[in-house]
Amino acid sequence: MPQKKKQEQDKAAAVNQVPQEEEASVAEKSEPSAExxxxxxxxxxxxxxxLYLRERAELENYRKRMQREKEDLARFANENLLRDMLPILDNLERAVDHAEQDQEGGLLEGVQMTLDQFRKTLERLGVVPVAAIGETFSPDCHEAxxxxxxxxxxxNxxxxxxQKGYTLNDRLLRPALVMIAKAPADSSKD
Incomplete structure (x- = not known):
């Protein structure tokens, strides 16, 4: 009989040992190692x-973009004012053309000096005439x-x-109004 008891105890111990092994493996799985x-x-x-480096680069790009926009704003802040001044320039040029025909020395000289001063001021502010006569037609700066x-x-x-066209710091302020050449019609057709 003592052997039977021992076998029963071994069985009970084996049954108890299986859950303990399962618990140990579950415990190993739930707790990660230090590594x-x-x-x-x-x-x-x-x-x-x-993520930090990306955000920092994005912030730097934003700063650069804001600086460029600020510079552009400063460069083109007078655009509307200068556009409104162009008709004055046109009228001064017409006055010079008419004064040349009248041969009135004093009037012509005074208007010419005013026109020259006005042109220099516009040029200093970045307003430059668009090249037109003899150039190939470009819809970017000419209006046919x-x-x-x-x-x-x-x-073409x-x-x-x-009418002259003008740019402000390489941006078109007003296109030149132009006439363009076309091939003559063939008059030999009957």
Whole structure:
């Protein structure tokens, strides 16, 4: 009988031992090792560092963009004022043209001096005339008012300027109003 008792105790111990082994394996799975914790922490730290660097770069790009916009605002702040002054320039140029025909020395000289001073002031502020006559027509800086038949000029060449165009710091302020050349119609057709 004592052997039977011993076998029963061994069975009970074996049954108790299986759950203890399972509990130990479950405990091992639920508690990560120090190396795993360190690896996870390092990965999270690297992720946060990368995020920090991206945010810092984005902030620097924002600062640069704001600086460029501020500079552009300063460069083009007078755009509307200067656009309104261009008709005055046009009228001064017309006055000089008419005064040259009248041969009135004093009037012509005074208007010419005023016109020269006005042009220099505009140029100092960044207003520059658009090249037109003899240039190839460009819709970026010219506005075609019509076409003239011309055997002397290549097609799409500006042959007449109706009104000058101007740029402000390389930005178009007003297009030049122009007439462009076109090939003459063939008059030999019957």
């Amino acid at each position: 795993e914790v360190l690896a996870e922490s390092q990965a999270e730290a690297q992720k946060n560092w990368d 008012m019509g076409q003239l038949e011309s055997a002397e000029h290549a097609p 060449t500006v042959v007449q300027e109706m």
